Amino acid sequence: MTIATVSPKGWVVIPADLRKKYDLRPGTRVVLVDYGGVIAIVPARDNPVKEGLGLLKGGPSLTKALLKERAQERRRER
Secondary structure, X not given: OOOOOOOOOOOOXXXXXXXXXXXXXXXXXXXXXXXXXXXXXXXXXOOHHHHHOOOOXXXXXXXXXXXXHHHHHHHHHO
């Protein structure tokens, strides 16, 4: 476990081994996420929408499943 100290200016130094492991270089943007009692430092994505394109490719079509379910509901309501 690594312990860091917050400076009077609010700065926290990320140890070199963790910077290297997560490829955090000077100028790397990070997101601070509050999980209700836990703060996580996560590298920010440059373009999360573009990076997520095709992520679910090859999986089941959620649109088709939704349309099928709605059709079944309409048949039951008749």
